[in-house]
Amino acid sequence: MTPRQKRLWTLVAVLAGLGLATAVALKAFDSNLQYFYDPSEVRAGKAPSGKAIRVGGMVAKGSVVRAPGSLQVQFVITDFAQNVTVQYTGLLPDLFREGQGIIAHGELKNGTFIADEVLAKHDEKYTPPEVAKSLKKRHEGLGADGASATAPAATKDEGTSR
Amino acid sequence: MGTWTWFHKLSSPPHFYRIAGKMIPWFAIPAALCLAYGLYAGLVLAPADYQQGDAFRIIYVHAPAAWLSLMCYTVMAVAAAVGLVWRIKLAHALAAATAPIGASFAFLCLATGSIWGRPMWGTWWTWDARLTSQLILLFLYLGYMALRSAYDDLSKADRASAVLAIVGIVNVPIIHFSVTWWNSLHQGSTVIRRGGPAMPPSMLIPLLVCFLGFTLLYAALASIRVRAEVLRRERHASWLSQWSGRAGRAE
Numbered sequence: 001m002t003p004r005q006k007r008l009w010t011l012v013a014v015l016a017g018l019g020l021a022t023a024v025a026l027k028a029f030d031s032n033l034q035y036f037y038d039p040s041e042v043r044a045g046k047a048p049s050g051k052a053i054r055v056g057g058m059v060a061k062g063s064v065v066r067a068p069g070s071l072q073v074q075f076v077i078t079d080f081a082q083n084v085t086v087q088y089t090g091l092l093p094d095l096f097r098e099g100q101g102i103i104a105h106g107e108l109k110n111g112t113f114i115a116d117e118v119l120a121k122h123d124e125k126y127t128p129p130e131v132a133k134s135l136k137k138r139h140e141g142l143g144a145d146g147a148s149a150t151a152p153a154a155t156k157d158e159g160t161s162r
Numbered sequence: 163m164g165t166w167t168w169f170h171k172l173s174s175p176p177h178f179y180r181i182a183g184k185m186i187p188w189f190a191i192p193a194a195l196c197l198a199y200g201l202y203a204g205l206v207l208a209p210a211d212y213q214q215g216d217a218f219r220i221i222y223v224h225a226p227a228a229w230l231s232l233m234c235y236t237v238m239a240v241a242a243a244v245g246l247v248w249r250i251k252l253a254h255a256l257a258a259a260t261a262p263i264g265a266s267f268a269f270l271c272l273a274t275g276s277i278w279g280r281p282m283w284g285t286w287w288t289w290d291a292r293l294t295s296q297l298i299l300l301f302l303y304l305g306y307m308a309l310r311s312a313y314d315d316l317s318k319a320d321r322a323s324a325v326l327a328i329v330g331i332v333n334v335p336i337i338h339f340s341v342t343w344w345n346s347l348h349q350g351s352t353v354i355r356r357g358g359p360a361m362p363p364s365m366l367i368p369l370l371v372c373f374l375g376f377t378l379l380y381a382a383l384a385s386i387r388v389r390a391e392v393l394r395r396e397r398h399a400s401w402l403s404q405w406s407g408r409a410g411r412a413e
Contacts, residue, residue: 007247011328022332026343035290042319056345093284095213119284124349126218126361129210159187 036103039082047108055084056103056121057114064098077102084108088115095120173250176401179392182385190383196375203368205372217281222369224274225353227267231299233332234264234380238306239331242324250390254320254397257327258310259387263380264370265303272296291340292348302330306356316395 001009026033036056039046047053057077064075072089075098086104096102096118106115128134170178204222212219238260245253275293277284287293306323313319341350353359360368396402 004247004249011243011247015328015331018329018332022336026336030344033291035288035346037303037342038345045184084392094281095283118284119288119347120282121347122214122282124352124355125362126211126221126352126365129212130209131362132212135186 008141038079039077039084040079040110042084043082049108052105052107052116054103054105055086056101057084059096059098059100059102061098077104084113084120085111086113088118090116090118092118093120095122101117165308173252175252175399176405177398179389179396180253182212182389182392183315186382186385189378189385193375193382196371200368200371200375204365204372208365208368214282219272220274220278221352221363222372224271224278226372227271227274227371229294229373230376230380231271231296232265232337234260234267235299235302235327235330235334235378237384238264239327239334242327245320246324251320251395252392255326256384256388257324261303261306261385264386265300265307266273267380268296268300268303272300284357288347290346290348291336291344292346295337295340298307298333299330299337302326302333306330326413332393367393393395 036054039055039057039090042053042055043048047055054078057079060076060078060083063161064073066073070089071091073084074087076083076085078084086106088104090107094103101121101123103119103121104113104115105117105119108111108114172181205219208219210216238257241253241257241260244250245257247293264413274291275296279288306326309326310323313322340346343349352361353369361369384390393402394410
């Protein structure tokens with residue numbers, strides 16, 4: 001074996017070992033690398049109790065209740081299998097609305113999640129207002145209130161596209 | 163046989179220096195055209211997103227910057243490996259020339275992401291898998307550059323930094339797949355995705371042109387930087403003194 005071949009095989013061996021070690025390490029720390037728990041995991045007791053965690057899911061339709069005269073808000077987040085009720089006092093991100101994916105940070109107390117931070121999760125999809133509007137028209141069943149709540153830009157240019 | 167002699171010819175510094183110089187306009191002019199069209203089409207002509215409004219347009223800088231930060235690292239690690247195994251100094255020169263470009267794009271990616279994250283997510287920064295692994299990428303670039311400059315001896319700097327570059331390559335697939343392997347605040351990828359790109363052509367085409375433009379910009383910058391690196395390394399070489407002597411007489 002020439003020195004060059006030796007170096008090449010050393011490199012291949014190092015990369016293989018490194019890849020394997022990384023894969024094993026990532027597998028071992030899998031639960032630590034998850035950013036949030038979904039409601040099913042929380043209900044199944046997989047999330048640690050007595051310590052701050054993140055819970056992520058969709059804000060259930062019609063579940064947002066705002067206390068009049070304060071920033072207190074209560075809503076239900078769902079993964080369409082299980083639900084978690086969240087209470088939060090503070091400013092919500094712009095994208096927060098019913099049907100939107102959100103991630104709440106806080107603690108579970110007596111079955112209610114007391115959040116100290118609420119972040120909106122955006123998905124990978126991008127849609128121009130007219131397309132969103134025509135999609136809404138096709139799914140008329142979702143109701144007119146949903147259209148105005150989820151697509152402010154769509155209602156703005158009502159007159160331009162029919 | 164033909165490609166092998168071509169490869170050997172290319173690895174001779176004077177030849178490489180000349181070729182790289184000739185390539186610069188072939189990269190720079192298309193890069194300028196692509197970026198001019200792509201950025202104008204993305205930032206002005208493309209329709210706004212129905213939820214994010216105009217804020218979504220940051221993707222025309224953020225996503226190409228993210229792509230380049232990963233591509234530059236891959237180029238750097240492969241060049242470092244070639245330099246280490248085949249003892250080709252020009253490969254080390256390319257890796258050294260690429261690092262600051264990659265670091266700049268990694269920083270640009272993190273900065274634009276943070277600016278977008280504040281209004282959309284509600285936070286400048288969070289420690290999810292994607293954001294953390296991308297920050298590690300920036301630190302790998304900075305570590306590579308710091309390690310290089312810690313050595314006075316060039317061949318020691320080449321070898322030590324090459325090992326770091328090669329080890330760091332494991333982070334590249336982690337960054338790319340972080341949003342599929344674990345749940346994260348960062349969304350999945352829009353363009354490369356099962357079921358096709360999740361945006362209409364009016365938004366997608368400017369984005370693809372921006373990807374191409376930024377990639378060509380890297381090629382132009384790398385050509386310029388690698389020439390400077392060759393000059394620095396070959397400053398005592400006879401071809402250079404002959405060449406500069408000839409250039410001096412011609413003036």
